[in-house]
Amino acid sequence: MSAATKEKLLEGALRTLVEQGIAKASARTIAATAGVGQGLIFYHFGSVDELLAAACRFGAEQRVARYRERLAALNSLTELLEFARSMHEAERAAGNVAMLGQLLAAGQSSPVLAAATADGLGLWIQELESVLSRLLAATPLDGYADPAGLARATAASFIGIELYEGVDPQGAGSALDALEQLAGLAAGLEGLGSLSQRVVRRGLRRGAR
Amino acid sequence: MSAATKEKLLEGALRTLVEQGIAKASARTIAATAGVGQGLIFYHFGSVDELLAAACRFGAEQRVARYRERLAALNSLTELLEFARSMHEAERAAGNVAMLGQLLAAGQSSPVLAAATADGLGLWIQELESVLSRLLAATPLDGYADPAGLARATAASFIGIELYEGVDPQGAGSALDALEQLAGLAAGLEGLGSLSQRVVRRGLRRGAR
DNA sequence: GTCTATACATGGATAGAC
C-alpha cells in the first residue's frame, strides 16, 4: 500500500539523518533503513532531496507539537528558562537538533532542502517567538528586545552550539553554561523593584544607539 | 613539484567548500578546481577527509591572523562590538563562516573532520576569549560572565546564524540585529556611574542561582 | 618521489514488470 511505504520512507529518512548524518543519507541507505526498495524513493518523492525535505517538515511538526500547550502555559522568563533546559536536553537526546543542523548545512547548496529547513525551523521559531513576546512584556526589556529576532537568534544559536558539541563536547558545555547565566540575568530582572527597573531601563537606553 | 601541488589542492579544497559546499567537495571536484589530477589527493593527503581537514586548519589560521593585532589593540566592549561587526561582515563575504558550518556539520560523522574543525574554530575562540576576558573586567559583568564560555557560545552562535542565513536571509538579519542590541546592552554598562553599577550587580546576583 | 590510467564501489534515476 502506498501510504504505508511513504511513511516507512519518512521514518527511515529521519532515522538515517539522526544516526548517520546527511553524508550517508543516500537513496540506498535510507531505503535499507526503511526496509523497502531503493527505487521507491523516486516513485513516491521524486528525488532524495525531496524525501529529506518532506521528512524535515514531518519530523519538526511531530516534535514541536509535543511542547506547544506546555509553552503556552508558562508564566515567567524563569519558568521558560527552566522548561527550555529540559526541552533542549530531550531534543538533543532525540538527535533532532543535530538533524536540523545537518539539513541546514545541506540547505546551503540545495534550494529544496533550504526551503524545508526554513519551514522546519520556522515551527520552532514561531513557538519561541510567541512565548517570548508574551513573557518579555513583563520585564524592563519590554520594547527594547525584539522577540522575533531573539527567537530566531536563539534557535540558530542552539543549532550552532549543538553542531559544535559534535566536535568539542566540553567546549559546548561551557558555552551552554555561559548562555544560561546570561538568560538567568534577564530572568532576574523580573524580580527587581520598580526603582531598580528604572535604573536598568536608563542603562538600556544608553547602551542602545 | 610536491609543495606546489599540495598548496593547489589546499586552495582548491577551500574554494570548493566555499563555493559549492561539502556535498560537492569530492576528490574529482576539488582536483578539477585545483587544476590537478584527481589521484593526487590520495597521494598527498591520503583521503578526501584528510585534505579537507588540512584545508580547514590552513584556512582558519590564514583568516584569524588577519585580525590578531587589531583585536589586541581594542580598549572597550563598545570598540569590540564595532570591530566585530565589520569582521563578521568580511568573513561572511569571504564565505569563511559558512565553510566552518559545512565542516562542522560533516564533522558530526567524521572524526578526522571533527578534530580539524575543532582546531579551526579553536583559533577564533582563543582570540575571542582573550579579548573578552580583558575587556569584561571593566564592566559589572566582571566575575559574573565566563569569558571562555562566552567566546565559545559566540563563535558557535555565529556559525548557526550564518547557516540559518543560507535558508532564510531575512530571518537571519533580524537575529543578528537582536544580538547586536543585546551586545550593546553589555557595552552600555561600561558607561554607567558607580551607583547604577551597584544596582546592576545586585540584579545579577539575584538572577544567578 | 610524483603523477596518471584504470579498477572498483556507491549513488541517482527510470524503463518496464506486476
Place this chain on the structure above:
DNA sequence: GTCTATCCATGTATAGAC
C-alpha cells in the same frame, strides 16, 4: 498504481608509468 531490475554517472582508491 505500485514496485523491481537495470542503467549510467559520480565517487574513492591504487597499481603501475614516468
